[in-house]
């Protein structure tokens with residue numbers, strides 16, 4: 001019985017992955033959802049991307065946090081219930097937690113149970129006085145928050161890493177409207193937002209010389225081979241990252257080098273030579289553009305911190321006192 005209980009979510013996950021993959025690959029312009037990058041192999045490759053010389057977002061955001069975490073904590077205020085979306089290893093959060101005044105509790109929310117529990121355990125050892133309430137969930141759907149032992153003065157959602165850039169504009173607005181509901185009147189949203197810049201810098205950041213981002217992108221095909229009975233030949237696809245100026249985003253693609261047929265769970269998929277699968281959008285905002293987007297979700301940008309070159313921003317937003 002225990003084995004069955006353990007097995008059920010895996011099967012469900014496979015069914016969802018298969019349905020999403022087939023839906024995307026049957027479209028005239030083939031796509032795959034970028035959330036499927038992050039299996040164990042993809043997460044390892046993503047950690048390597050974060051340390052690449054070309055991939056500026058991680059170290060720039062960390063620099064901003066190191067310089068301004070005290071001021072960010074002041075904005076969040078004392079006795080805050082801090083909820084983190086897509087918490088992963090919670091590295092950036094520690095910089096905030098070290099400075100927050102008497103946080104009511106910390107609620108890391110992540111879809112990956114193993115990652116979440118390992119990070120929560122490590123945090124419990126380092127912050128023995130802090131109540132940590134991990135929630136294994138997809139934060140793009142409404143998340144029911146656990147009740148902390150101590151009443152919170154307010155709620156705040158922390159969403160670092162510029163993952164908001166991986167959503168469509170409509171998706172980002174919907175996510176932020178959900179945050180506004182989650183934190184309630186007067187609640188806060190602290191978010192990492194990558195900024196528009198020289199396209200050459202951007203294209204290098206998403207197509208590094210060591211080929212780590214290419215391996216990360218191609219791993220999506222390898223993952224379908226492993227989990228969905230697919231037979232993608234990785235040598236017949238190549239990684240491409242391109243700046244789309246009209247949409248202000250980097251697009252990642254897997255381009256078919258030849259005309260070919262691939263099978264996925266018994267379904268035949270045809271590729272023309274040069275035809276691509278779009279695997280990710282990474283939107284880059286101007287400060288004014290992001291403020292407009294936030295307003296559409298009912299949130300107001302109150303404070304923005306950037307690095308001196310204005311490559312990246314961490315933004316503090318508030319929900320109105322009465323929603």
Ligand code: AVI
Pocket residue numbers: 049057161162163164165166205206213280281282
């Ligand atoms: C997770 N996300 C913010 C990364 C980005 O920059 O859009 C994912 C990534 N894709 C390629 N490199 C990094």
